[in-house]
Amino acid sequence: MFWDEKIECMSQEDMEELQLKRLQDVVKTAFNKVPYYHKRYTEEEVYPEDIETLADIEKLPFTTKTDLRASYPFGLFAVPQKDIIEIHTSSGTTGKPTVSGYTEEDLDIWGELIARGFTMMGVDENDIIQNTHGYGLFTGGFGVHYGGQKIGATVVPISTGQTLRQIELMKDFQSTMLIFTPSYGLHIAEELKAMGITPDDLNLKVIGFGSE
Incomplete structure (x- = not known):
């Protein structure tokens, strides 16, 4: 049984094409709208136009728990706060909790x-x-x-x-x-x-x- 048969049954080729488009969109959004990532990518000399294939994900630096906590609470949000309609966090048992903001989408x-x-x-x-x-x-x-x-x-x-x-x-x-x-x-x-x-x-x- 399928909820969205078109998406769930797409070919490998179509899936990889969609994955690449979304990866490129995410990197571009992070670079242009999140100061932390703009600085981090620039330091690593990685730019949105460098993401040409799925394998290029290896060029992106890791985001660690330390990075997340350093940006507490809203430093990694890529949209204005007014567009965030729900906020969730980790338990914070080992330090500052990590915060996730969710838009309606x-x-x-x-x-x-x-x-x-x-x-x-x-x-x-x-x-x-x-x-x-x-x-x-x-x-x-x-x-x-x-x-x-x-x-x-x-x-x-x-x-x-x-x-x-x-x-x-x-x-x-x-x-x-x-x-x-x-x-x-x-x-x-x-x-x-x-x-x-x-x-x-x-x-x-x-x-x-x-x-x-």
């Missing part, structure tokens, strides 16, 4: 990518997706949420934890898809077993794993 692309994955898994508008990924500054459950909405499914944004409540809603709502981290999925499975609940007692048809 970014969120649409994010949802589009998740929609492709869901469609490949056989999920559609008739499904109820119980999303146990966290909602907050960490990106967590938002991609699942946007992708589920894009395909027209019903999304239950229960977020992480509340295991007994998760199981209750699985049964009451007849959730057909459950998505979680592998470790939390194992925890739920152990709790179901302890409660004497078998797969036949649930309406699940798809299980998705993310993170870790």
